Each structure stands twice: as structure tokens, then as C-alpha cells.
Amino acid sequence: MTELARAAALLRAGELVAFPTETVYGLGADARNPRAIARIFAAKGRPVDHPLIVHLPGVGHLERWAVDVPGVAGRLAAAFWPGPLTLILKRHPGVPDAVTGGQDTVGLRVPRHPLALQLLREFDGGVAAPSANRFGRVSPTTAAHVREELGDAVAMIVDGGPCAVGIESTILDLSAGEPRILRPGMLDAAALGAVLGRPPEFGAMPDGPRVSGSLEAHYAPRTPLRLVAATALAQTAREAIDAGHHVAVLGPEALAIAHQNLAWHAASADPVQFAHDLYARLRELDAAGCDLILVAAPPADAAWRAVTDRLSRAAAGSK
Ligand code: TXA
Ligand code: MG
Numbered sequence: 585m586t587e588l589a590r591a592a593a594l595l596r597a598g599e600l601v602a603f604p605t606e607t608v609y610g611l612g613a614d615a616r617n618p619r620a621i622a623r624i625f626a627a628k629g630r631p632v633d634h635p636l637i638v639h640l641p642g643v644g645h646l647e648r649w650a651v652d653v654p655g656v657a658g659r660l661a662a663a664f665w666p667g668p669l670t671l672i673l674k675r676h677p678g679v680p681d682a683v684t685g686g687q688d689t690v691g692l693r694v695p696r697h698p699l700a701l702q703l704l705r706e707f708d709g710g711v712a713a714p715s716a717n718r719f720g721r722v723s724p725t726t727a728a729h730v731r732e733e734l735g736d737a738v739a740m741i742v743d744g745g746p747c748a749v750g751i752e753s754t755i756l757d758l759s760a761g762e763p764r765i766l767r768p769g770m771l772d773a774a775a776l777g778a779v780l781g782r783p784p785e786f787g788a789m790p791d792g793p794r795v796s797g798s799l800e801a802h803y804a805p806r807t808p809l810r811l812v813a814a815t816a817l818a819q820t821a822r823e824a825i826d827a828g829h830h831v832a833v834l835g836p837e838a839l840a841i842a843h844q845n846l847a848w849h850a851a852s853a854d855p856v857q858f859a860h861d862l863y864a865r866l867r868e869l870d871a872a873g874c875d876l877i878l879v880a881a882p883p884a885d886a887a888w889r890a891v892t893d894r895l896s897r898a899a900a901g902s903k
Contacts, residue, residue: 588699588702588703588742589706590740591603591703591706591707591740591742592703592706594739594740595612595613595614595620595711596614596707598613598614598619598620598623599613599620599623599739599740600613600620600623600627600737600738600739601613601738601739601740601741601742602716602727602730602734602738602740602741602742603697603699603700603703603711603713603741603742603744604697604699604700604727604742604743604744604745604747605639605695605696605697605700605713606667606668606695606697606747606748606749607668607695607747607749607750607751607753607769608716608723608724608725608749608750608751608752608863609715609716609723609724609725609726609727609729609730609741610639610695610700610711610713610714610715610716611627611628611713611714611715611730611734611738612639612703612711612712612713613711613712613713614707614709614710614711614712615636615638615649615679615683615709615710615711616680616710618680618681618682621636621680621682621683621712622682624636624712624713624714625682626737627734627737627738628714628717628718628719628734629718630714630719632682632685633685633686634685634714635683635684635685635687635689635690636684636685636691636712636713636714637670637691637692637693637712637713637714637753638679638683638690638691638692638693638710638711638712639693639695639700639704639710639713640692640693640694640704640710641694641701641704641705641707641708641709642694642705643658643661643662643665643694645709645710646661646673646692647676648676648678648710649673649675649676649679649690649692649710650673650674650675650676650690650692651673651674651675651676651677652673652674653673653674654758656758656763656779656780657671657673657758659779660756660758660776660779660780661694663778663779664771664775664779665694666694666696666701667695667696667771668693668695668696668749668752668753668754668769668770668771669753669754669756669769669776670691670692670693670753670755670767671692671693671756671758672690672691672757672758672759672766673689673690673692673758673759674688674689674690674759675687675689676690683712688759689757689759691755692710696748697744697747697748698744699744700744703742715752716729716730716733716738717729717734718733718734720803720901721733722803722804722805722866722867722870722898723751723752723803723863725746725747725750725863725864726745726747727741727742727743727744727745729863729867732867746860746864747860748860749769749770749859749860750770750859750860750861750862750863750864751770751859751862751863751890751891751894752767753767753771754768754769754770754771754772754776754890755767755769756776756784762784762785763776763780763784764785764786764787765784765785765786765787767893768786768889768890768893769890770855770856770859770890772886772887772889773786773886773889774886803863803894803897803898803901804897804898804900804901804902805866805867805870805877805898805902806870806902807832807870807874807875807876807877807902808875808877808902809866809877809878809879809895809898809899809902810877810879810899811881811895811896811899812879812880812881813880813881814835814880814881817833817835817839817878817880818839818840818841820878821833821839821841821846821878824876824878825841825843825845825846829845829874829875829876830845830873830874830875830876831845831847831874831875831876831877831878832847832848832849832869832872832874832876832877832878833846833847833848833849833877833878833879833880834849834851834865834869834877834879834880835848835850835851835878835879835880836850836851836852836853836880838850847872847874849865849868849869849872851865851879851880855882855888855891858882858888859890859891862891862894862895877902879895879899881895882895
């Protein structure tokens with residue numbers, strides 16, 4: 585049996601399989617099997633009312649999971665699937681409550697990583713998969729990260745190397761009138777707007793679906809992290825050192841400060857590369873023995889929106 589045939593067989597048996605996607609590694613289970621889904625929540629330590637994204641082998645599976653699918657969903661799928669876009673649609677009555685957290689909507693996506701696609705085709709069904717990290721922690725972008733996070737809690741980890749995109753998919757809600765971006769990702773509003781006719785607005789409707797990624801305390805390293813304006817970085821670092829901190833600085837340019845309690849880590853000035861590196865960098869910084877991480881705030885520009893979103897949550901979650 586090939587590795588992926590074995591992975592599909594484990595999924596059919598109700599086991600957990602971690603697998604690579606182009607965004608981050610997912611912790612997969614058979615989306616039709618409530619007992620398998622319960623294992624995801626147990627392994628992650630995630631509250632059970634948080635809905636999961638169902639990963640599909642192709643757009644042909646959409647109507648098995650969603651009803652009243654608007655035409656625009658098909659156009660978006662044609663443009664961006666397989667790829668880092670999750671669509672929120674009205675759920676099909678057959679979707680287990682355990683997947684949707686009891687909501688009347690379901691999150692669906694077709695991932696682009698070749699191993700994810702092969703696994704989904706082999707399984708020939710929907711695989712519910714949150715990011716393969718413990719609840720509230722940084723998402724894994726390598727198989728080694730998954731092993732660190734979840735170890736024996738998974739039956740198998742499919743190793744597909746480092747994830748190409750590096751941060752989670754863009755979530756677009758199509759279930760309630762005007763499309764809205766519930767979670768920004770590297771597939772940005774302008775790209776979606778090219779298909780939709782105009783760029784979607786950001787943020788959940790007041791009575792819209794809940795997104796666990798919208799909780800403040802999320803994506804957090806264990807070491808406190810502060811996002812600091814680039815112009816204030818040197819002074820903030822100096823004050824922190826003077827206050828006795830061991831400081832790690834992540835930014836595009838080295839500070840003109842040399843001190844044994846200060847370590848500078850180079851960050852890319854390109855948002856695509858920055859996103860690709862982000863979670864691995866946060867893990868490295870967490871392991872670097874400092875007690876404060878200072879990150880240079882990225883430019884306030886649309887290309888950096890998703891990265892800034894994740895950094896802000898990391899900062900909020902580590903207070
Ligand atoms: O890139 C990704 O989306 C990765 C890979 C593995 O596909 N998955 C991921 O899953 O980030 P997770 O569970 O860590 O985050 C999924 C987000 C959660 O914030 C969840 O609340 C939201 O999607 N979500 C899922 N179903 C939803 C629904 N019906 N309505 C609103 N939000 C939903
Ligand atoms: Mg997650």
C-alpha cells in the first residue's frame with residue numbers, strides 16, 4: 585500500500601491523519617464521522633463549538649456539503665480552487681453538527697498541495713481539518729512542527745515539506761448576502777474582487793458565523809510578543825534591555841544596538857516571503873531563550889493585511 589492509500593484507510597477507520605496543505609498543515613478526520621471529529625477537538629484542546637473546514641477533492645463534491653450554492657461560488661472555485669480560499673456556504677442537512685459547531689453554515693475548500701489533493705482523491709470524501717496545532721498556538725508549516733504539537737495524538741503525519749503559503753486560507757462568507765472576508769489570507773480582497781465585481785468588505789456581520797481565528801488570543805507564541813512601529817523599535821528594544829529583558833527582535837533591518845541580551849532575526853521585506861516564514865520564525869524565536877519578542881510592524885498596506893492580522897493576534901494572545 586502506498587503511504588497515501590494507508591493515510592486514506594486510517595481516515596476511513598476514524599483515525600486522525602495530519603497532512604500538508606499549501607497554507608499550513610491540517611489535522612484531518614473523516615468529516616462524516618462524528619467520533620473521528622471528536623478526536624480532533626480532543627487532540628487540539630479546542631472548544632467543541634468551533635466549526636471546522638471541510639477539505640474536498642474537487643469542486644464536484646461541493647453540493648454534497650452545501651445547499652443554495654450561489655453562482656458566484658462556482659466562479660470563485662473555478663478561479664481559485666485548488667487554492668488557499670475557504671468558502672462559507674449554507675450547510676447540507678447531511679453535514680454532522682460536530683463539524684459546523686451546530687451552525688447552519690459550513691466552511692469548504694479544495695487545497696492545492698499535491699499530497700493533500702492525492703489524499704483527498706484517494707479518500708474520495710470530505711476531510712475536516714483544522715490547523716494541526718494545539719488550540720491557540722502557532723499553526724504548523726512543517727511535519728516536524730506537527731510532531732512537536734501533537735506527537736502521538738495522530739495516527740500518521742504525511743510529510744510534504746514546508747508549506748508554500750505559510751498562513752491560513754482566506755475565509756469568504758457567501759452565506760449571508762454580500763460576500764465578506766472573515767479571515768484575511770494571502771489571496772487578497774483585490775484578487776477576489778476581480779471575480780466578484782468589487783472587493784469584498786472585511787469582518788463578520790454582527791449576527792454572522794463565529795470564527796475561532798477571530799478570537800484575540802490566537803496564533804500566539806509562548807514568549808510575550810509586541811508589535812512595534814519600525815520607527816520606535818530601537819528605543820523600545822533599548823528600554824526593554826535596560827529593564828532586564830532578554831530581547832529578540834524580528835525586523836527587516838538590524839538595529840544599531842549591540843548588546844548581549846539582544847538578538848536580531850532578519851525578516852523579509854516582501855509580504856509573500858514574510859508569510860511563508862512567519863510561523864517557523866515564531867517557533868524559532870520562542871525557542872531562542874529570550875523573554876520578549878519585538879516585531880517591527882509591517883507597512884499599513886493591503887499586501888501586508890493578512891500578515892499584520894496574524895501578528896496582531898500573536899501580540900494580543902501573548903499579553
Ligand atoms: O488554511 C486553512 O484554512 C487551514 C488548512 C489546514 O486548510 N485550516 C485552518 O483551520 O486554518 P482552522 O480550524 O485552524 O481555522 C478554520 C477557521 C476557524 O476560525 C473556524 O472558526 C472557521 O474557519 N470556520 C469554519 N467553519 C466556519 C463556518 N461555518 N462559519 C464561520 N467560520 C468557520
Ligand atoms: Mg487554526
